[in-house]
Amino acid sequence: MSTDETQQAGPSTPSRKRSRWDLDDAAENEPVEPTQRSSVLKKRVKSKPPTDSGATSRSHTPTAPPPRVSVEHTLRRPTHSIYVPPRTLHPPIVPSRSVYCYERLNSIEEGSYGVVFRARDKETGDIVALKKLKLEEEKHGFPITALREVNALMTCRHENVVGIREVVVGDTLTQVFIVMDFIEHDLKTLLTVMPSPFLQSEVKTLMLQLLSAVAYCHERWILHRDLKTSNLLMNNRGTIKVADFGLARRYGDPVGVGGLTQLVVTLWYRAPEILLGATTYSTAVDMWSVGCIFAELLLKEPLFQAKGEIELISMIFKLLGPPTSTTWPEYSSLPLAKTINLPAPHTPQLRQRFPHISTAGLDLLSQLLTYDPEERITAAEALKHPYFSESPYPKHPDLFGSFPSAAAGEKYVPPYIYIRTPY
Numbered sequence: 001m002s003t004d005e006t007q008q009a010g011p012s013t014p015s016r017k018r019s020r021w022d023l024d025d026a027a028e029n030e031p032v033e034p035t036q037r038s039s040v041l042k043k044r045v046k047s048k049p050p051t052d053s054g055a056t057s058r059s060h061t062p063t064a065p066p067p068r069v070s071v072e073h074t075l076r077r078p079t080h081s082i083y084v085p086p087r088t089l090h091p092p093i094v095p096s097r098s099v100y101c102y103e104r105l106n107s108i109e110e111g112s113y114g115v116v117f118r119a120r121d122k123e124t125g126d127i128v129a130l131k132k133l134k135l136e137e138e139k140h141g142f143p144i145t146a147l148r149e150v151n152a153l154m155t156c157r158h159e160n161v162v163g164i165r166e167v168v169v170g171d172t173l174t175q176v177f178i179v180m181d182f183i184e185h186d187l188k189t190l191l192t193v194m195p196s197p198f199l200q201s202e203v204k205t206l207m208l209q210l211l212s213a214v215a216y217c218h219e220r221w222i223l224h225r226d227l228k229t230s231n232l233l234m235n236n237r238g239t240i241k242v243a244d245f246g247l248a249r250r251y252g253d254p255v256g257v258g259g260l261t262q263l264v265v266t267l268w269y270r271a272p273e274i275l276l277g278a279t280t281y282s283t284a285v286d287m288w289s290v291g292c293i294f295a296e297l298l299l300k301e302p303l304f305q306a307k308g309e310i311e312l313i314s315m316i317f318k319l320l321g322p323p324t325s326t327t328w329p330e331y332s333s334l335p336l337a338k339t340i341n342l343p344a345p346h347t348p349q350l351r352q353r354f355p356h357i358s359t360a361g362l363d364l365l366s367q368l369l370t371y372d373p374e375e376r377i378t379a380a381e382a383l384k385h386p387y388f389s390e391s392p393y394p395k396h397p398d399l400f401g402s403f404p405s406a407a408a409g410e411k412y413v414p415p416y417i418y419i420r421t422p423y
């Protein structure tokens, strides 16, 4: 309720008797096609009993004089309202269902923002994942991060983004769960148990899916801000789903004093501009993370396994060569740039680190791991990169092998053999 409405209602809200205004509103709420509207209006007018004065008989207060509405006046009612969807078409406000609609099966993982369970919908039998939001320690009401997570998931409905089904509640106000489709694997776990890295054709398929999800989010002004392999889920049909929007936010919104928080993106996947203290950053931070994920898919291990920020910066400098005024003009104006001792210039070591990737593949990787955020490739551009249209072509997701799902409690029998088509 707006302040105005509150003030009108007075200090104690009176019981909401239906006012005439409400009744009119209710009548308007009957869904009516714009084309039918004029005939309905005419019918209403026709159905009014004729009176000498032309006044309507719809008076609910016998003592009050009947309102004087002429036929001409009724027909000239503002036409713009017919373009406003009737209230029945607005999303209904309904209470959240109870978590008891689901049968708890097993817990999948306890992450930084919540516990994730596997559960069964008692009504449909569907297997789902329930992420319990951590609200117990909240002193300031429902956290904005949780609202952003739900909002981002609802905004980014895409084949390669995990599907949110509903939000359910438990017995207390601190028990709130996001219900999602259950996806068998996360890429981090999968990469650890696979005996050999993904094939080039598989990496291409996974990258295309990841890029199309990221492009979709960015088109809708959503920054993920925590892209990494443990937040990429993969089902047994070779489809990736981006998950964990716990750090996501809209980037078009005005930001408060101090800019955007630097407490984003898990260290190994964090873009250099955030490491160097930038408080205005954008979609390019996600693209750096995508570059780290691309490298990890090829290497089968994380690219920058640094223990701290300083070590990470020096690892980046070592791999890519230190930034220069040409490769990153803004570098020297970043808040922490003065605290960093730049190493002597040397040639990048990307080729040595990725000896088997094609020239096009290396080009895409270096365009993702580009220092200058302005120059870093966007998701939409990356989707059109020649790497994806050269041989070996992206493998059809149906041809991906299936794996035992650790999240569903299925056991890997060592040595685990992953049988797949050899191209």
Ligand SMILES: Nc1ncnc2c1ncn2[C@@H]1O[C@H](COP(=O)(O)OP(=O)(O)O)[C@@H](O)[C@H]1O
Pocket: 108, 109, 110, 111, 112, 113, 114, 115, 116, 129, 131, 162, 180, 181, 182, 183, 184, 185, 186, 230, 231, 233, 243, 244, 245, 246, 407
């Ligand atoms: N929809 C899902 N289906 C299956 N497993 C999931 C699902 N969502 C999350 N998980 C598992 O739970 C882990 C933690 O979930 P995540 O949303 O990343 O929470 P956190 O914010 O705590 O990192 C993921 O890494 C993944 O292994």
Ligand SMILES: [Mg+2]
Pocket: 111, 112, 230, 231, 244
């Ligand atoms: Mg996570």
